[in-house]
Amino acid sequence: MWFKNISAYVLAEGFDLDVERLQQALTDHRFRPCARSEQSRVGWVNPVESRNTDSDQFVHQLGTYAMVCLRKEEKLLPSAVVSDLVEEQVREIEARDARKVYRKEKLQLKDEAIATLLPRAFSRHRVIHAYLSLKDRMLIVNSSSASQAEELISALRDALGSFPVRRLNVQHSPMALMTQWLKDGQCSHGFRMDQDCELVNPMEDGNVIRCKSQDLSADEVTAHLDAGKQVRKLGVVWNDAVSCVLTAELLISRVRFEDMILEKAREQEAELAAEQFDQDFAVMSLVISDLLAAVLEAFDGLADV
Known part of the structure; x- marks a missing residue:
């Protein structure tokens, strides 16, 4: 596991993180696959065996470093497919009822189309590895995307209740x-x-x-x-x-x-x-x-x- 990107965050002063507490918190927020009606879901997996969703080990500690891994499942539902289904339903309603379908009803039809298509949609999985440097009081995320890094931090906050970190801010521009x-x-x-x-x-x-x-x-x-x-x-x-x-x-x-x-x-x-x-x-x-x-x-x- 060699990181290709380094997004570094500094833990707030006074915030102490116990690895055992982290393990328990992530256990309670482990990854579970999407339900039939869900479009996406995130959760924690074993950082060493990220494909193994049955593992009970969610923090891999090595000395003063502790690695974690967030897994996300997203249902692939192309907007064009949804639009085609909605347009087909609009044509049927207008032909059957001899009336025009307006925006509010179209939005309702879109929601219904998504609910109909989701159970048949393919899933895409991705993982984000990160580790805590307990000695340096830093979080290192293997991502060049600020939104993905923030997604992992948000998941840590959800699990722990509080996870105060900030991006590196230095003296010299x-x-x-x-x-x-x-x-x-x-x-x-x-x-x-x-x-x-x-x-x-x-x-x-x-x-x-x-x-x-x-x-x-x-x-x-x-x-x-x-x-x-x-x-x-x-x-x-x-x-x-x-x-x-x-x-x-x-x-x-x-x-x-x-x-x-x-x-x-x-x-x-x-x-x-x-x-x-x-x-x-x-x-x-x-x-x-x-x-x-x-x-x-x-x-x-x-x-x-």
């Missing part, structure tokens, strides 16, 4: 510092530039320049910076261990662990898949903790709330 890195041609705190970036004009939302697999020291890139564009996303490599894209919102996306990190997780031969999961989790969580510490240090630490 990430956009300003990344722009300065690009202007200087070098980064700091163990980071070096890769070959991707996204430049924006702060005064014009649609004015975006995307550079992919390019020499970021090229004259054309410098010209955009001289014209006032700023860096919203920057591809970087940290300590020759992790390549990723840093964003102005401090989302770390397109995470790729270099071979030396992957090999470290396989120094000991694992006989079972669960053993390899633990080895991967142990190495990954330590590397991510160090990476986030470098990010916070580069941007002058967490800002006061």
Whole structure:
């Protein structure tokens, strides 16, 4: 389980989370498949065996790290299929009763069409892994989607009753510092530039320049910076261990662990898949903790709330 994205959240001061309490809370909110009339449902599953919905283990703890996994089932009901059924029913009513069907009745027919089609709809399942770094007091979510991360946090709040967290908020503007890195041609705190970036004009939302697999020291890139564009996303490599894209919102996306990190997780031969999961989790969580510490240090630490 190697995370491809890192959305980091900080636990509020004074909020202490006991792993046993978390396990019990998630047990009470375990995943159960959608009923025939339900369009979607979320719940917790075993983070090691996310396909096993019969497991009673919902928190996988390894040292000061505790992984969880949220599973969501969604019924696939294309809007065009619903619309076709409603239009067919509207034509039948208008022909039979010699009257026009208006909006309010159409909405009622739409609800009835959805209720009719749901039991026959295919289901799509997805899972979101996340882990708590108890020592760092952080939640790390493997998602580049803010809405998906918030969905997982909302599910934790539902289970626990309270789960106060906030996105990383740092002292130094990430956009300003990344722009300065690009202007200087070098980064700091163990980071070096890769070959991707996204430049924006702060005064014009649609004015975006995307550079992919390019020499970021090229004259054309410098010209955009001289014209006032700023860096919203920057591809970087940290300590020759992790390549990723840093964003102005401090989302770390397109995470790729270099071979030396992957090999470290396989120094000991694992006989079972669960053993390899633990080895991967142990190495990954330590590397991510160090990476986030470098990010916070580069941007002058967490800002006061």
